Amino acid sequence: MATLFSPEEEAFRAEVRSFISEKLPGDLRDRMLSGGRPTREDKVVWTRILHERGWGGYSWPKEFGGPGFTPVQRYIFEDEAWQAGAPEVVPFGMKMVAPVIMKFGTAAQKAYFLPRIASLEDYWCQGYSEPGSGSDLASLKTRAVRDGSHYIVNGQKIWTTEAHDADWIFCLVRTSTTARKQDGISFLLVDMKTPGITVRPIITFDGYHEINETWFENVRVPVENLVGQEGQGWTCAKYLLEKERLNFGGMGFCKRELARLKRLAAEGAVAERRPLDNPLFKARLNALEMRIHATDLTNLRFLRAEQRGEALGLPAPYLKVLSSHLQQDVLELQMRMLGPDALPVSLAGGSNETLDAISEYANVAPNYCNYRKTTIYAGSNEIQRNIAAKSLLG
Amino acid sequence: MSDLIFVPREEHGLLADTLNRLLPEPSSAPKDRNALWADLAQSGALAVGLSEDEGGLNDARAVGVVAEQLGRHGAVSPFVGSSAVVARLLAKSSSADSSAGLRARLGDGSTVATVALLPDQPLAVVRTGDKYKLDGARRLVPFGAEADYVLVDGTSSDGAHVLALVPKAAFRIERAVIGIDGCPYADIVFSDSVIGGELVLGMGVDAERLWAWCGDAYLAALCADAVGAMATLVQMTGDYLRVRQQFGAPLSSYQVLQHRFVDMDMALTESRTVAEWAAGLLDADHDRERRQAVITAHFIVMRSATKISQDSVQLHGGIGMAQETPVGRYFKRLLTLPLLFGDEDRPAATYGNAD
Numbered sequence: 118m119a120t121l122f123s124p125e126e127e128a129f130r131a132e133v134r135s136f137i138s139e140k141l142p143g144d145l146r147d148r149m150l151s152g153g154r155p156t157r158e159d160k161v162v163w164t165r166i167l168h169e170r171g172w173g174g175y176s177w178p179k180e181f182g183g184p185g186f187t188p189v190q191r192y193i194f195e196d197e198a199w200q201a202g203a204p205e206v207v208p209f210g211m212k213m214v215a216p217v218i219m220k221f222g223t224a225a226q227k228a229y230f231l232p233r234i235a236s237l238e239d240y241w242c243q244g245y246s247e248p249g250s251g252s253d254l255a256s257l258k259t260r261a262v263r264d265g266s267h268y269i270v271n272g273q274k275i276w277t278t279e280a281h282d283a284d285w286i287f288c289l290v291r292t293s294t295t296a297r298k299q300d301g302i303s304f305l306l307v308d309m310k311t312p313g314i315t316v317r318p319i320i321t322f323d324g325y326h327e328i329n330e331t332w333f334e335n336v337r338v339p340v341e342n343l344v345g346q347e348g349q350g351w352t353c354a355k356y357l358l359e360k361e362r363l364n365f366g367g368m369g370f371c372k373r374e375l376a377r378l379k380r381l382a383a384e385g386a387v388a389e390r391r392p393l394d395n396p397l398f399k400a401r402l403n404a405l406e407m408r409i410h411a412t413d414l415t416n417l418r419f420l421r422a423e424q425r426g427e428a429l430g431l432p433a434p435y436l437k438v439l440s441s442h443l444q445q446d447v448l449e450l451q452m453r454m455l456g457p458d459a460l461p462v463s464l465a466g467g468s469n470e471t472l473d474a475i476s477e478y479a480n481v482a483p484n485y486c487n488y489r490k491t492t493i494y495a496g497s498n499e500i501q502r503n504i505a506a507k508s509l510l511g
Numbered sequence: 512m513s514d515l516i517f518v519p520r521e522e523h524g525l526l527a528d529t530l531n532r533l534l535p536e537p538s539s540a541p542k543d544r545n546a547l548w549a550d551l552a553q554s555g556a557l558a559v560g561l562s563e564d565e566g567g568l569n570d571a572r573a574v575g576v577v578a579e580q581l582g583r584h585g586a587v588s589p590f591v592g593s594s595a596v597v598a599r600l601l602a603k604s605s606s607a608d609s610s611a612g613l614r615a616r617l618g619d620g621s622t623v624a625t626v627a628l629l630p631d632q633p634l635a636v637v638r639t640g641d642k643y644k645l646d647g648a649r650r651l652v653p654f655g656a657e658a659d660y661v662l663v664d665g666t667s668s669d670g671a672h673v674l675a676l677v678p679k680a681a682f683r684i685e686r687a688v689i690g691i692d693g694c695p696y697a698d699i700v701f702s703d704s705v706i707g708g709e710l711v712l713g714m715g716v717d718a719e720r721l722w723a724w725c726g727d728a729y730l731a732a733l734c735a736d737a738v739g740a741m742a743t744l745v746q747m748t749g750d751y752l753r754v755r756q757q758f759g760a761p762l763s764s765y766q767v768l769q770h771r772f773v774d775m776d777m778a779l780t781e782s783r784t785v786a787e788w789a790a791g792l793l794d795a796d797h798d799r800e801r802r803q804a805v806i807t808a809h810f811i812v813m814r815s816a817t818k819i820s821q822d823s824v825q826l827h828g829g830i831g832m833a834q835e836t837p838v839g840r841y842f843k844r845l846l847t848l849p850l851l852f853g854d855e856d857r858p859a860a861t862y863g864n865a866d
């Protein structure tokens with residue numbers, strides 16, 4: 118018989134599992150397993166725990182202070198972490214800016230930033246999108262003009278996730294308007310405390326504050342915070358996309374939320390309505406579970422190929438499209454299954470703070486609303502399909 | 512009435528125009544609910560379901576026209592429970608003569624009624640002399656904390672249905688909440704609640720039939736409301752696709768978005784068909800005919816609402832996620848239907864059994 122994982126990998130899984138069950142604070146776990154969203158503090162607490170174990174930069178190679186997990190070990194690690202109710206680490210640091218610094222950064226940048234990312238000393242956010250440049254990112258207009266030992270940055274970023282929580286932002290900025298538009302872009306690291314940066318909240322329609330407008334007015338950024346060469350920003354950005362093409366948290370999230378869906382269906386007042394005895398609901402649940410399996414295994418298959426050093430298919434666009442829909446669909450089914458129980462989201466006259474006071478159900482419909490974002494961000498699904506089509510059809 | 516479905520009466524167009532002018536722009540922030548209600552009352556819209564003598568059009572289709580405009584403009588009001596269901600039920604029930612005063616007050620908006628739609632908790636009704644005593648609870652009653660009357664379906668000691676209109680003095684608000692759809696809901700409790708016999712609108716088989724009509728009338732009006740909300744989303748999305756530029760061209764020039772948008776409009780078109788059909792048959796003599804139409808409307812509108820609301824956000828990109836953009840408000844408004852009445856699985860399962 119063939120197996121999905123080797124005995125060594127199973128042993129690794131057991132090690133991760135017991136580490137998490139021992140170290141993850143119970144109240145945090147319970148909040149994550151009941152649909153809560155992690156706070157900045159939650160992420161700091163958890164990343165520090167990982168850091169102590171040497172897993173602060175768990176996706177990193179040994180030479181940069183990571184554990185040097187194989188791609189499949191990383192997969193196992195994240196799978197366990199999600200399902201056990203660990204909060205996601207801040208992806209903008211560990212998974213996005215760190216690999217770019219490793220590949221294109223100076224020795225000084227590596228020495229300064231990487232350890233601070235692994236320990237979550239620095240909380241990062243991503244400044245790519247602008248009001249006029251979303252899918253067409255290369256048209257971005259935020260200007261960085263060289264002035265002696267500094268760049269002076271002016272412009273506006275938008276939809277910046279967690280800018281209000283962040284210590285640093287990595288930005289794509291325009292350093293030249295004469296070159297081909299991709300070649301006039303540079304990759305800049307900016308301290309959020311620099312004078313001239315203003316962060317304004319954007320409330321999403323689920324009622325939460327997670328994204329922002331980030332404004333730059335004559336922000337002076339030392340030249341040593343340029344990553345790679347001037348004009349190499351697009352190369353950095355593309356490399357980042359390639360790095361991140363596998364192993365993003367989506368499938369772990371799906372499995373965790375599928376488990377929640379089943380628990381909600383079998384518990385309390387909802388269980389009395391016997392949703393699991395309803396053949397239509399059962400069919401929807403089963404279909405969803407099988408789809409989650411198929412995508413999760415496809416992810417694993419891509420990773421096996423990567424581990425063998427082979428390029429297989431179109432992992433980035435396919436996993437993005439498949440996983441984003443599954444994330445949405447599992448939350449949608451949670452909401453539909455709850456029916457009227459998913460309606461109340463706040464007490465009349467109250468604020469969002471009272472949400473939890475109502476019941477565990479109060480976050481289900483807002484989460485469904487919030488996750489409409491997954492098909493929009495990180496390269497919209499339409500753009501992913503454009504990329505795939507170009508690759509398949511020329 | 513010899514009106515033809517899909518052939519609007521002249522009054523329908525006038526009514527729609529009046530409301531279109533009266534109600535705030537679909538993209539503007541929702542108006543204060545009391546002010547909105549006063550405007551609706553003044554326009555006569557709250558009375559359209561009543562008879563001509565009572566200042567109405569005696570026309571379920573006209574009720575649908577009002578509901579659609581409310582949906583289109585994102586107006587939050589107890590119109591459906593009060594005007595589309597209770598006021599018209601009073602005219603149908605045996606107490607039609609004695610309830611004329613109440614109907615007038617519902618028609619001019621000075622009194623508001625609502626319906627306890629979720630009869631999933633026990634509610635015992637006991638007769639004592641010429642009065643009735645109620646004990647039990649109803650949850651998530653739309654506008655329950657604001658209504659002067661709530662219509663409930665209870666059970667008598669011999670197991671018969673009892674349809675009763677309970678004044679607010681006779682029940683207690685246990686909890687008032689805001690729904691994801693932006694509507695207020697209340698959990699209400701009846702304990703030793705005594706009401707006069709004139710407020711019992713039906714007993715036994717009679718009550719069962721009337722209650723089934725109430726559910727269908729509510730659902731049909733909600734479908735019309737959803738058609739309005741979907742129309743707004745289609746409009747906003749189309750406008751956005753035409754103005755938003757990426758890669759040096761308007762989004763409307765990308766074929767994949769063109770097709771998505773056409774599918775949205777197609778779904779809206781089909782929804783309008785079934786919503787108008789259901790409204791037209793709401794007062795049919797045969798319950799079965801009405802049921803089939805309403806169930807079909809529920810199914811088709813539900814599917815369309817999911818598609819249109821999700822695609823509207825998607826085609827707006829990041830800006831579709833912002834609370835400031837009205838898209839999200841209509842997206843959430845369209846959740847009333849699946850959360851209160853069930854998603855398309857419910858009508859898919861009950862369609863054949865409609866008797």
Ligand SMILES: Cc1cc2nc3c(=O)[nH]c(=O)nc-3n(C[C@H](O)[C@H](O)[C@H](O)COP(=O)(O)OP(=O)(O)OC[C@H]3O[C@@H](n4cnc5c(N)ncnc54)[C@H](O)[C@@H]3O)c2cc1C
Nearest residue numbers: 243245246251252276277278490494497499825826828829
């Ligand atoms: C919750 C959330 C968090 C985000 N966080 C960040 C962040 O931290 N940092 C950051 O930089 N950005 C972030 N973004 C921005 C995100 O990357 C952009 O929203 C995304 O790239 C789409 O750009 P846009 O919003 O301008 O939409 P547009 O590019 O205007 O697209 C609108 C619609 O048109 C479609 N479309 C566009 N062009 C084409 C085409 N050629 N063919 C077919 N369809 C097309 C899109 O797929 C979309 O459906 C976030 C977005 C959201 C919603």
